Amino acid sequence: MQDFFELIVSGFASGCxxxxxxxxxxxxxxxxxxxxxxxxxxxxLGGFAAVAVMTTILIPPIALPYVxxxxxxxxxxxxxxxxxxxxxxxxxxxxxxxxxxSMLSLLGVLIVLLEVGARFGGTEALPTEPPxxxxxxxxxxxxxxxxxxxxxxxxxxxxxxxxxxxxxxxxGRAFEAVSLDRRAAQLMGVNLRLVTVSAFASSAVVAxxxxxxxxxxxxxxxxxxxxxxxxxxxxxxxGGVGRVDGALLGGVLLxxxxxLVMRYLPVSSSMTLAVPLVxxxxxxxxxxxxxxxxxxxx
Amino acid sequence: xxxxxxxxxxxxxxxxxxxAAAGGAQSQETIxxxxxxxxxxxxxxxxxxxxxxxxxxxxEVNAAGGVLGRQIExxxxxxxxxxxLSATKARxxxxxxxxxIISNSNxxxxxxxxxxxxxxxxxxxxxxxxxxxxxxxxNSCFFQLGPVESLxxxxxxxxxxxKGYGKVALVGDNSGLSTAAVDQFRMGLGEAGVPIVEEQxxxxxxxxxxxxxxxxxxxxxxxxxxxxxxxxxxxQFFQAYQQLGMKQPILGTFNLSSSSYLTTAKGLMDGTxxxxxxxxxxxxxxxxxxxxxxxxxxxxxxxxAYGHDSVVLIVDAIKRANSTERxxxxxxxxxxxxxxxxxxxxxTGFDFSRGDRRGFDPEGVVVRAIENNAYTGAVFSGxxx
Numbered sequence: 001m002q003d004f005f006e007l008i009v010s011g012f013a014s015g016c017x018x019x020x021x022x023x024x025x026x027x028x029x030x031x032x033x034x035x036x037x038x039x040x041x042x043x044x045l046g047g048f049a050a051v052a053v054m055t056t057i058l059i060p061p062i063a064l065p066y067v068x069x070x071x072x073x074x075x076x077x078x079x080x081x082x083x084x085x086x087x088x089x090x091x092x093x094x095x096x097x098x099x100x101x102s103m104l105s106l107l108g109v110l111i112v113l114l115e116v117g118a119r120f121g122g123t124e125a126l127p128t129e130p131p132x133x134x135x136x137x138x139x140x141x142x143x144x145x146x147x148x149x150x151x152x153x154x155x156x157x158x159x160x161x162x163x164x165x166x167x168x169x170x171x172g173r174a175f176e177a178v179s180l181d182r183r184a185a186q187l188m189g190v191n192l193r194l195v196t197v198s199a200f201a202s203s204a205v206v207a208x209x210x211x212x213x214x215x216x217x218x219x220x221x222x223x224x225x226x227x228x229x230x231x232x233x234x235x236x237x238x239g240g241v242g243r244v245d246g247a248l249l250g251g252v253l254l255x256x257x258x259x260l261v262m263r264y265l266p267v268s269s270s271m272t273l274a275v276p277l278v279x280x281x282x283x284x285x286x287x288x289x290x291x292x293x294x295x296x297x298x
Numbered sequence: 299x300x301x302x303x304x305x306x307x308x309x310x311x312x313x314x315x316x317x318a319a320a321g322g323a324q325s326q327e328t329i330x331x332x333x334x335x336x337x338x339x340x341x342x343x344x345x346x347x348x349x350x351x352x353x354x355x356x357x358e359v360n361a362a363g364g365v366l367g368r369q370i371e372x373x374x375x376x377x378x379x380x381x382x383l384s385a386t387k388a389r390x391x392x393x394x395x396x397x398x399i400i401s402n403s404n405x406x407x408x409x410x411x412x413x414x415x416x417x418x419x420x421x422x423x424x425x426x427x428x429x430x431x432x433x434x435x436x437n438s439c440f441f442q443l444g445p446v447e448s449l450x451x452x453x454x455x456x457x458x459x460x461k462g463y464g465k466v467a468l469v470g471d472n473s474g475l476s477t478a479a480v481d482q483f484r485m486g487l488g489e490a491g492v493p494i495v496e497e498q499x500x501x502x503x504x505x506x507x508x509x510x511x512x513x514x515x516x517x518x519x520x521x522x523x524x525x526x527x528x529x530x531x532x533x534q535f536f537q538a539y540q541q542l543g544m545k546q547p548i549l550g551t552f553n554l555s556s557s558s559y560l561t562t563a564k565g566l567m568d569g570t571x572x573x574x575x576x577x578x579x580x581x582x583x584x585x586x587x588x589x590x591x592x593x594x595x596x597x598x599x600x601x602x603a604y605g606h607d608s609v610v611l612i613v614d615a616i617k618r619a620n621s622t623e624r625x626x627x628x629x630x631x632x633x634x635x636x637x638x639x640x641x642x643x644x645x646t647g648f649d650f651s652r653g654d655r656r657g658f659d660p661e662g663v664v665v666r667a668i669e670n671n672a673y674t675g676a677v678f679s680g681x682x683x
Contacts, residue, residue: 006512010508119338125562134540217534224503227504259508269513271501
């Protein structure tokens with residue numbers, strides 16, 4: 001049973017990262033109907049930005065402490081998200097193009113960001129100093145590391161904040177209104193442009209946060225984005241497309257499933273990344289709306 | 299870091315160009331040597347440091363008066379680590395009139411360039427490639443300077459025998475580099491009669507190695523061969539090892555000599571031993587490290603030393619041939635014996651006189667350890683125990 005309780009913590013922590021990536025998808029998808037597959041590259045760039053801001057590896061004169069550094073990175077990611085919207089999405093929306101046109105445009109952005117990341121950060125994994133270490137911590141039957149517990153705590157705080165935003169604020173209601181009916185929301189005075197820019201900016205912030213968390217564990221790495229894209233999208237589909245709590249549920253379930261399958265089923269360990277793809281296919285065929293029902297919108 | 303490396307290479311190249319031009323104006327034409335380097339591709343992380351060593355060595359040779367009274371001019375071509383580009387870049391270097399080509403890119407790219415150098419009888423030196431089959435290709439002017447993969451396996455197995463590990467586990471990642479190493483270690487362990495009780499791969503892109511290491515722990519090996527090659531997966535291995543409270547000795551590969559792991563896996567690798575082709579206590583290595591530190595204000599690793607040694611070999615061959623004709627240089631390299639070099643264990647040097655175009659001494663690989671998050675000197679060397 002020792003293995004099982006260790007896996008619960010490890011799988012939960014991995015799942016939290018997938019949940020955050022799912023949330024990054026959701027923040028754009030809900031008000032705009034656009035699936036932005038470039039979010040994985042936001043995470044990659046967030047990691048490199050953390051290395052640049054918090055260490056002397058990429059930009060020698062700068063090495064901010066963790067919290068101010070984190071805030072700077074998230075601000076940069078917000079600007080990046082807004083810039084991507086302005087360059088790759090707005091011109092298409094202005095011409096009345098359907099959401100699929102924006103999705104194709106964003107696939108181009110994915111390639112560009114990947115190249116930018118590889119040029120800026122190089123092809124070696126670059127680390128930031130993790131705020132907590134990797135020593136073994138036991139609590140009851142469970143065991144993990146301080147860093148994995150930190151990841152879990154941060155994720156829960158982010159999801160609580162986003163849930164409160166959507167459920168308890170006027171701005172959140174505006175997002176909800178846009179997701180239900182863009183034209184009606186516009187007629188009711190909701191600023192569609194502001195909602196769209198905010199959606200792209202906040203999506204980049206959440207994915208960038210994942211990059212920062214990973215940079216403190218295994219290092220910022222230019223190829224990290226694609227796997228996170230698949231895992232995040234799967235988390236969203238499993239939990240329920242369109243729901244904040246669905247992204248959290250889907251990500252955590254996926255993380256736990258990956259860990260348990262690898263440990264207890266007789267499958268090759270190199271097949272870990274096939275688990276989300278199999279789960280994704282199964283849900284798309286059997287339960288396309290995910291575990292939690294959508295409340296409307298796209 | 300990558301910016302500074304690019305800048306360093308660009309600055310050094312410009313300086314070499316000016317130096318060569320000045321020398322040329324005063325005396326004769328420069329001796330052109332081509333360099334194939336991956337400056338922007340997936341293997342740039344090791345190709346660039348290797349090239350830094352090449353640049354430094356040429357600067358030193360030119361500062362000491364050059365060779366045959368002429369300055370060396372390096373011509374760098376970025377092949378992006380891509381086999382489909384490297385032959386074209388090699389052709390360009392040959393057309394530019396280089397007397398030899400130093401291949402600092404990856405093994406796949408080097409392999410493609412071999413066809414061009416074979417046809418033009420241009421000496422080609424692979425500074426750091428460890429692929430097994432490069433010298434099996436039909437090109438008598440191709441020379442491999444670094445140790446091949448199987449040599450590190452033999453050395454680590456010889457070390458393992460001294461420890462008497464009865465059963466071991468093998469952990470890699472699913473990259474091509476790592477699976478090739480896993481195959482080599484599996485074969486070597488099989489031949490040595492050491493049972494592998496668990497074999498695991500950490501997929502590139504995964505977020506944890508805990509399930510894989512739990513399986514290893516359950517198999518109760520006496521030691522673990524860690525042959526993952528991709529940075530994040532190597533770090534995940536060590537994190538999971540710590541998290542699971544494991545105590546088995548870890549035996550690593552050349553890959554762990556990349557000092558970046560002392561940062562990414564800070565404090566997690568103490569007690570690990572790994573194979574290396576660089577013995578920091580070798581007199582040539584000590585001298586090289588001091589010069590490198592003085593020039594770049596950072597510690598040298600085996601990568602820069604690989605690049606340095608390729609210039610040492612070419613310069614020696616040109617001197618002995620007393621010619622800059624390609625076939626003459628090629629013949630001189632093939633006859634090289636006992637030429638001191640930075641890489642390899644104490645007392646080893648270049649030796650192609652055995653008729654083998656792999657010039658790394660078979661007894662030149664060492665085993666080093668990591669203690670207090672720093673590399674130690676060699677704790678073992680060679681393939682005999």
